Amino acid sequence: MKNRRQIIFLVDDNISNLTAGKAILKTYYDVFPLSSGSRLFAMLENIKPDLILLDIEMPEMNGYEAIKKLKEDETTRDIPVIFLTGRIDSGSELEGLSLGAIDYIFKPFSPPLLLKRLENHLLTRSQQIALKDYNDNLQQMVEKRTRQVVELQNAILNTVTEMVEFRDDVTGGHIERTQNYLTLLVDKLLQENIYREEVSSWNLEFLIPSAQLHDVGKIAISDTILNKPGKLTAGEFEIMKRHAAIGETAIEKIMETTAENDFLHHAKIFAGTHHEKWDGSGYPRNLKNYDIPLQGRLMAVVDVYDALISARPYKQPLSPEEAEEVIISERGKHFDPILVDLFRELTPQFALVAEYCRVQEGVRDKVRGKDRVHDRVRDSVRNRAIDRGKSYAVLSR
Numbered sequence: 001m002k003n004r005r006q007i008i009f010l011v012d013d014n015i016s017n018l019t020a021g022k023a024i025l026k027t028y029y030d031v032f033p034l035s036s037g038s039r040l041f042a043m044l045e046n047i048k049p050d051l052i053l054l055d056i057e058m059p060e061m062n063g064y065e066a067i068k069k070l071k072e073d074e075t076t077r078d079i080p081v082i083f084l085t086g087r088i089d090s091g092s093e094l095e096g097l098s099l100g101a102i103d104y105i106f107k108p109f110s111p112p113l114l115l116k117r118l119e120n121h122l123l124t125r126s127q128q129i130a131l132k133d134y135n136d137n138l139q140q141m142v143e144k145r146t147r148q149v150v151e152l153q154n155a156i157l158n159t160v161t162e163m164v165e166f167r168d169d170v171t172g173g174h175i176e177r178t179q180n181y182l183t184l185l186v187d188k189l190l191q192e193n194i195y196r197e198e199v200s201s202w203n204l205e206f207l208i209p210s211a212q213l214h215d216v217g218k219i220a221i222s223d224t225i226l227n228k229p230g231k232l233t234a235g236e237f238e239i240m241k242r243h244a245a246i247g248e249t250a251i252e253k254i255m256e257t258t259a260e261n262d263f264l265h266h267a268k269i270f271a272g273t274h275h276e277k278w279d280g281s282g283y284p285r286n287l288k289n290y291d292i293p294l295q296g297r298l299m300a301v302v303d304v305y306d307a308l309i310s311a312r313p314y315k316q317p318l319s320p321e322e323a324e325e326v327i328i329s330e331r332g333k334h335f336d337p338i339l340v341d342l343f344r345e346l347t348p349q350f351a352l353v354a355e356y357c358r359v360q361e362g363v364r365d366k367v368r369g370k371d372r373v374h375d376r377v378r379d380s381v382r383n384r385a386i387d388r389g390k391s392y393a394v395l396s397r
């Protein structure tokens with residue numbers, strides 16, 4: 001590219017002008033003499049020049065019409081055009097420049113002056129192209145690096161999420177399912193225009209995946225408590241409750257070392273508020289009603305629903321219909337009443353997500369060769385009677 005001879009289109013209906021022009025320019029440039037506007041556009045189909053020298057007064061299509069057409073087409077818009085004309089009035093010059101020409105040269109012209117002006121314009125043009133290429137490359141590089149950072153972030157996130165799942169073995173695909181339930185509820189909020197102010201300020205691309213970290217604080221809870229096959233003692237329950245604040249603090253620490261980040265902002269709220277209750281009896285802060293951030297109120301519904309329909313060593317699973325009844329009975333107590341009303345409209349979809357994720361999970365477990373506790377429990381209790389009250393009571397963990 002460095003040594004490529006630059007291409008000039010010379011457009012003039014006067015043959016002797018074309019001949020004279022080519023004689024002056026051909027030492028330095030590849031010159032294409034073209035005797036009309038239609039020939040110019042026919043040639044442009046095959047070759048894009050570095051610059052066009054355009055006469056104004058031509059039959060059929062004059063120079064003004066030609067430049068308008070050039071500027072309308074994005075493939076020719078950026079080619080510099082210089083009018084080379086016998087019209088020496090300032091009005092014509094102004095019109096030519098207003099239509100996008102970069103210069104206006106009067107005939108008869110001085111050959112050295114024409115060459116010098118061409119050289120200057122072509123230098124500017126090549127600098128513009130080099131700058132654009134540089135910017136394009138820079139943008140591609142930034143996009144590539146951003147992709148790498150996002151991939152790395154997702155890989156770390158998946159690892160942390162899997163660690164939480166493996167530690168708290170009985171939760172199975174809980175994290176995956178809660179994200180799906182959450183998506184259903186947030187979509188419903190958007191459709192129904194409810195809590196619009198809060199929801200419209202959220203970037204859902206960050207909100208939904210950030211919910212994965214809601215139980216990240218469980219990493220700090222001992223295995224004996226986390227997987228205890230029975231009801232926790234009051235003391236053990238107090239320790240278990242710490243996972244909300246621990247998760248919140250852990251995410252806050254990451255936030256101190258990173259730039260402002262929507263993902264972490266939501267993750268911190270999910271972790272710290274998903275066990276708060278509408279009536280103020282939740283933890284860690286006993287927040288009440290609208291003092292609980294909407295993320296926490298949403299997560300409370302989906303977290304409990306999923307826990308209800310899941311088998312755990314200390315309880316049997318409820319059917320989706322039974323879980324629905326429990327959630328409704330806690331309307332205005334544990335849960336935001338408006339969210340419970342929306343949930344009621346979505347119960348068939350919730351049940352579908354639960355079933356789909358369980359099938360997926362079963363496939364994954366088979367691949368891992370892993371005989372998970374919750375599968376054994378679920379299979380053994382599937383047809384047994386269920387004590388719903390007891391089931392909900394032990395879910396506070």
Ligand SMILES: [Fe+2]
Pocket residue numbers: 214215243274275397
């Ligand atoms: Fe939790």
